[in-house]
Amino acid sequence: MTPARHREFVQQLFLDRIPEIRRFAGATLPDLSLVDEVVQETFRAITADAVFYDPTQSFTAWLHPHVRRTVIEAGRRLEAGSQPFSAEVLDSLTASQPERAAPATLRRFMKECVEELAPQARKIIDMRYRKALKPREVAKLIGWTKASVHVTLSRSRAALRKCLDSKLAVADGDVWRKAT
Amino acid sequence: MNDIRINELIDAFFNCDLEGDDRLALERILLQSPQARDIFWRKAEIHEELRDWGLEQWDRIGSPQLPGPRRMPLARLFFGAGRAARAAAYPLTLLGGWLVGMSVAWAMLPQSRPAVSIPLELANGSFEDDSAPAISPAEGVDRLERLQTAYGVWTGDRVRVCEAEQGVTPAEGSHMLALEKALPGPGDPADTRADSCDLFQVVDLSAHRDQIEKGGCTLKVSAQLIDAGPQRPVATDFVVRVYVFSGLPETPLAGWPQTRLEALATGTERVTSFGGQKAWRGIATQSGLPKDASFLILQIDATNMDRTPGRPAAVFEQHYCDNVRVTLHVPSDQMSGN
Numbered sequence: 018m019t020p021a022r023h024r025e026f027v028q029q030l031f032l033d034r035i036p037e038i039r040r041f042a043g044a045t046l047p048d049l050s051l052v053d054e055v056v057q058e059t060f061r062a063i064t065a066d067a068v069f070y071d072p073t074q075s076f077t078a079w080l081h082p083h084v085r086r087t088v089i090e091a092g093r094r095l096e097a098g099s100q101p102f103s104a105e106v107l108d109s110l111t112a113s114q115p116e117r118a119a120p121a122t123l124r125r126f127m128k129e130c131v132e133e134l135a136p137q138a139r140k141i142i143d144m145r146y147r148k149a150l151k152p153r154e155v156a157k158l159i160g161w162t163k164a165s166v167h168v169t170l171s172r173s174r175a176a177l178r179k180c181l182d183s184k185l186a187v188a189d190g191d192v193w194r195k196a197t
Numbered sequence: 198m199n200d201i202r203i204n205e206l207i208d209a210f211f212n213c214d215l216e217g218d219d220r221l222a223l224e225r226i227l228l229q230s231p232q233a234r235d236i237f238w239r240k241a242e243i244h245e246e247l248r249d250w251g252l253e254q255w256d257r258i259g260s261p262q263l264p265g266p267r268r269m270p271l272a273r274l275f276f277g278a279g280r281a282a283r284a285a286a287y288p289l290t291l292l293g294g295w296l297v298g299m300s301v302a303w304a305m306l307p308q309s310r311p312a313v314s315i316p317l318e319l320a321n322g323s324f325e326d327d328s329a330p331a332i333s334p335a336e337g338v339d340r341l342e343r344l345q346t347a348y349g350v351w352t353g354d355r356v357r358v359c360e361a362e363q364g365v366t367p368a369e370g371s372h373m374l375a376l377e378k379a380l381p382g383p384g385d386p387a388d389t390r391a392d393s394c395d396l397f398q399v400v401d402l403s404a405h406r407d408q409i410e411k412g413g414c415t416l417k418v419s420a421q422l423i424d425a426g427p428q429r430p431v432a433t434d435f436v437v438r439v440y441v442f443s444g445l446p447e448t449p450l451a452g453w454p455q456t457r458l459e460a461l462a463t464g465t466e467r468v469t470s471f472g473g474q475k476a477w478r479g480i481a482t483q484s485g486l487p488k489d490a491s492f493l494i495l496q497i498d499a500t501n502m503d504r505t506p507g508r509p510a511a512v513f514e515q516h517y518c519d520n521v522r523v524t525l526h527v528p529s530d531q532m533s534g535n
Contacts, residue, residue: 043248044241047213071471074430082469099213106224113234127246146251152212171208174243
């Protein structure tokens, strides 16, 4: 395989794993603005290092240090409260990352669950996740204290977790099995 | 730490509000507790799903209150809105991402002031002085008892200063350092599975206190590394780290490695290898220097990335290090006394 062909091969493997990379970056960088940048920068890094990838070996194992490094690099520009974890913690989290339910199912249920939130909670969630505002910016815009926004966000996410678990359980037939 | 506290800390992380002692506490518990990591991932899933929900809502109804989206799907950064166009353009965008990524990275670099580079007094950074080799536990000793607190002494796990061997010649001069075996460190439990062969040196910054106290100084640590061992499926990460402290080295080194989290500033860089390297690779990291910085701890390590339970302490075949340098960058206006 020529070096150029090998590089394209590595790039194609990367493209197949974009959802996983976005998921890892989204979980480890609380600042919502950097996920796409991590994907881009990782692509640049694996392109530069493609020659070092041995196709007989695990691509995921080779890819992970690049993603982790990019997450840390991206985080260096953030203010203290938004920094990602240390490399050791990121490694530890990677090793324990669970399988994810089907994304389309999760997305549909999440949409339903958000609609079930109380109006005030939905407004805060909307500002944080649709408008991508940081909690202190949300607080400033609506005249709340930062602590109140934090509490509302935390409680809303907990409610969404509960709602999502309930819908997933029904979809898996757990509730039906228990009932019978 | 109880579950309520863990939940609070993880929520603070996702609220962009985790700092100081709380950050250190969460990092510690995530390293120690599988249960804490489970809680983290359950919360991360909601955060991530909400992020995707937010993007989808943006596509659907936009956000008239704001001048423009704060983030958007990657392809839309270059090809405008429209789901079909975006889907079609996505791979193309990524394949073209190298150049774009370069320019984005360049644009985001801090605009640094002109600086003067001063090599710091790193002892035996090229390992040429074989009368003062790195201090390493004797053969048969399977634990690193303590770290050297004296300035200018290499100390660490099982390492060896050597000349050219097995087809590998030093990157510079006639000697290099072989990183050979990972040992449990001081303070580690007896049954610790050692993953990394670590090398340390404490570097005194007091000779440059006048410049550092004025602010704006940075430092760069670089090294050359090679993994010339046989090709293998398990990666080795070569890592160069620098931790900047104030005070005296006895304090952080007595509680190492937990105390590394108390550093004033840090820098880390990694390269990954799977063996079979024919040429040395350069690696470098940078760190800012707070005005009260008085010394730094330089750490170079080779880490076996195999996470198989029960694996014995990592042994590294033909992993070498050479030409370690630390450079202080002082804004040139400080040097001229302006």
